Amino acid sequence: MVRIAHAVLTVRSLEASREFYVDLLGMNVLHEEPGALYLRGVEDREWTLKLVQEDHARVRHLAYRVAGEADLDALVALAERQGLPYRWEEELDRPRLLRLQDPFGIPVAFYHESQKHRWLLQDYHLHRGPGLQRVDHVNVMVPDVERTMRWYMDELGFRLSEYTVDEQERYWAAWIQRRGGVHDLALTNGAGPRLHHWAYWMPDITAIVRTCDILAGARQPERIERGPGRHGVSNAFFLYIRDPDGHRIELYTSDYVTVDPDFEPIRWLRDDPRRQTLWGAKTPRSWFEEASDMEAFDGGVVPAVAGDLTGIPVHVI
Ligand SMILES: [Fe+2]
Known part of the structure; x- marks a missing residue:
């Protein structure tokens, strides 16, 4: 496991999202296709946020980058051992994305191979927002x-x-x-x-x-x-x-x-x-x-469950 890498979020209006993330926040559009935008910050060498137009706003998955393909095999073994649902998916330039549902219902994904893109960190003339x-x-x-x-x-x-x-x-x-x-x-x-x-x-x-x-x-x-x-x-x-x-x-x-x-x-x-x-x-x-x-593994929403400690701390407006 190397680091947190990307999120895929569903949104109700891609145009409203584009105005917020691109026009106002200045995120860089790395790729777009009908119904989806792939965004990154100026230091990101890969896309780090994918927005997908749907009739609901949810988290499709949260992805982590791993150090090599062997780590993906180890994660499959972990999923088998613990009975976690998993499947292989593909996301644009990430051909082997292991999507699984962790034991707590969080939709997570793991990948190693991905396409790197030209760094914009020192292209200051391209920075926006x-x-x-x-x-x-x-x-x-x-x-x-x-x-x-x-x-x-x-x-x-x-x-x-x-x-x-x-x-x-x-x-x-x-x-x-x-x-x-x-x-x-x-x-x-x-x-x-x-x-x-x-x-x-x-x-x-x-x-x-x-x-x-x-x-x-x-x-x-x-x-x-x-x-x-x-x-x-x-x-x-x-x-x-x-x-x-x-x-x-x-x-x-x-x-x-x-x-x-x-x-x-x-x-x-x-x-x-x-x-x-x-x-x-x-x-x-x-x-x-x-x-x-x-999102649940087979679509729909993971039900939100309150725990024993769920409540509001004291320093609240
Ligand atoms: Fe935070």
Whole structure:
């Protein structure tokens, strides 16, 4: 397992999505075909977000890149051993995509082979909008954070960087990683599985503030849900925005590295006001309650289930 790699989201209007992701956020269109757009940030050498026109807005799958074909064989063996549904799919320039449903109902996919494209990072004259740079992480709401976290750590080799517990030391959220940053995957307590957000790394804080100015200029301030601000967890500077279908996108920058093998995970108490926002700002209720549905293996929606700890922390507007 190398890293988080792409998301495929369904949207109700590809034109409304194009206006949001391409015209306002400035994402680069790598490929388009009737009913689908393949997008990337300026550092992404591959597409990292595919939008598909449907009559509903859901998560088709979340994909991770693996180091080689042998890793795909190992994942097939894992799926066989644990009775997880799986099949082979193809996505544009990814001829062997292993699509499976994890034990918690999250639609995931894994691939190695993919076509690389010319880097745009230093083609500054082609940059548009606030400058989304590269895919950074995904955050999934699940009803049992600890059980989900253990599976990803035990079976897929993820490592823990930060975690949140309640007064009884029960896991409320976890940030786990493969590539030496704070996280490729965050797990947050809530009715799920549902996609909480898909996140892009930004070149700097100014680019995040500029996103707010661009959305305000376009008379779409309602797309700004939370922030900008500084997270306690991860130390990242952040902004949460909602696309025309309500899919939540985080723009994120300035976290830290976790590559040392003896890295000590950082523990937070759920109701510590510095955890969510270091500055103590409260979080809108929608941020804890709203998320995107996920597709079941044979179509339809994975039912969202609430867990024992599902509820709203205290620092809410
Ligand atoms: Fe995030």
